[in-house]
Amino acid sequence: MNIKKILFILTVLMMLFYMLSGCGRKETSKPEPSVFITPEPFVKYYHDPKAVEFEYDEENLTYELVWSDEFDYEGKPDESKWDYDVGGHGWGNNELQYYTAGDNAIVKDGKLIIEARKEEHEGAKYTSTRLVSRNKGDWLYGKIEVSAKLPSGRGTWPAIWMLPTDWEYGGWPNSGEIDIMEHVGYDMNNIVMSIHTQSYNHMKGTQKSGSKRIENVDTEFHVYAIEWLPDKIKWFIDGEKIFEYQPTKFKASPTFKEWPFDKKFHLLINIAVGGNWGGARGVDENIWPQTMEIDYVRVYQAKEINELISGQN
Numbered sequence: 001m002n003i004k005k006i007l008f009i010l011t012v013l014m015m016l017f018y019m020l021s022g023c024g025r026k027e028t029s030k031p032e033p034s035v036f037i038t039p040e041p042f043v044k045y046y047h048d049p050k051a052v053e054f055e056y057d058e059e060n061l062t063y064e065l066v067w068s069d070e071f072d073y074e075g076k077p078d079e080s081k082w083d084y085d086v087g088g089h090g091w092g093n094n095e096l097q098y099y100t101a102g103d104n105a106i107v108k109d110g111k112l113i114i115e116a117r118k119e120e121h122e123g124a125k126y127t128s129t130r131l132v133s134r135n136k137g138d139w140l141y142g143k144i145e146v147s148a149k150l151p152s153g154r155g156t157w158p159a160i161w162m163l164p165t166d167w168e169y170g171g172w173p174n175s176g177e178i179d180i181m182e183h184v185g186y187d188m189n190n191i192v193m194s195i196h197t198q199s200y201n202h203m204k205g206t207q208k209s210g211s212k213r214i215e216n217v218d219t220e221f222h223v224y225a226i227e228w229l230p231d232k233i234k235w236f237i238d239g240e241k242i243f244e245y246q247p248t249k250f251k252a253s254p255t256f257k258e259w260p261f262d263k264k265f266h267l268l269i270n271i272a273v274g275g276n277w278g279g280a281r282g283v284d285e286n287i288w289p290q291t292m293e294i295d296y297v298r299v300y301q302a303k304e305i306n307e308l309i310s311g312q313n
């Protein structure tokens with residue numbers, strides 16, 4: 001009798017357990033695949049390993065000049081090489097200047113001169129110019145050299161930098177940014193060089209940067225340069241290597257999140273006024289106008305690298 005009772009209770013318990021666990025399985029079973037539309041670039045590139053398995057003789061590349069502006073003419077910057085970003089909306093950094101369509105740029109005495117002025121324009125208190133080579137000078141890998149003399153004083157923020165031409169991995173910072181040279185006037189003579197990507201950027205405070213204190217940035221020309229290779233970028237000032245970014249030093253198998261630098265980029269040259277970084281210690285009202293002079297921009301590419309990547313992009 002007792003055994004029968006126990007068996008009966010056990011059977012009921014087992015049935016209950018089976019039913020409950022059955023129900024549980026039903027609830028936690030995989031849902032039907034839902035329609036999940038992933039943007040094309042992410043489908044295409046997310047898992048692609050980047051910046052790996054490139055073999056080349058780093059010390060013996062044959063570089064040839066492929067694009068340059070020596071500024072050996074007079075007047076407006078060469079229209080076949082330069083365009084302008086125009087506007088005064090702060091450019092994502094609460095910058096104070098309005099960028100004119102070239103009104104603050106002139107070529108004379110062998111140099112490009114960008115002048116930032118204290119003058120009201122379209123609601124902004126300052127004007128300046130931002131030259132861009134977009135769709136006129138766009139490159140994948142190479143050496144980029146810019147000889148420049150910088151403005152001085154609190155509130156100036158000159159930059160020589162690069163952005164992606166086609167934004168194939170999405171909006172900033174996903175498609176990357178390469179800062180060849182940045183300088184803020186409240187920290188004179190300290191040259192900063194950086195990359196920004198989805199994983200490493202200044203919004204997260206994770207950008208990869210180098211810096212070097214040099215002399216006379218506002219009275220002498222210095223050559224600010226990068227060598228951009230398929231798996232690393234090196235920065236130079238006056239030929240001396242200062243910084244290097246190699247994504248595999250941070251991640252064994254980088255994706256576009258660490259290395260979006262396998263697409264074409266173009267050059268930007270500007271003086272910003274104020275802004276989150278340049279204006280972090282205010283803007284000196286008594287230093288204007290301020291100029292940045294560019295003696296030349298030279299872009300070289302190596303045939304060995306072009307051969308290495310032919311057919312890949």
Ligand SMILES: [Ca+2]
Pocket residue numbers: 070071072110111294295296
């Ligand atoms: Ca020149």
